[in-house]
Amino acid sequence: MEQLRHLYLPLYCKSSTKLELGTLRKILTLVNFNNKNCYLKDLINMTNLR
Structure with missing residues (x-):
């Protein structure tokens, strides 16, 4: 899923x-996205996110 x-x-x-x-760095x-089901700290690694 790293290439997702x-x-x-x-x-x-x-x-x-x-x-x-x-681990979704290329997303x-x-x-x-809901902070109740996902960790907010994971957004830091998503540098390509639009």
Whole structure:
């Protein structure tokens, strides 16, 4: 998944689901990012994010 460019997350996830997206360094598009299901610190590595 390190080469992933576009990620469309579902609008609703279980609150117990935590996604680690820190390895997505080449990601360009990230849709439906929710800080309840994802770690905010992972955004630091996404330097190509639009």
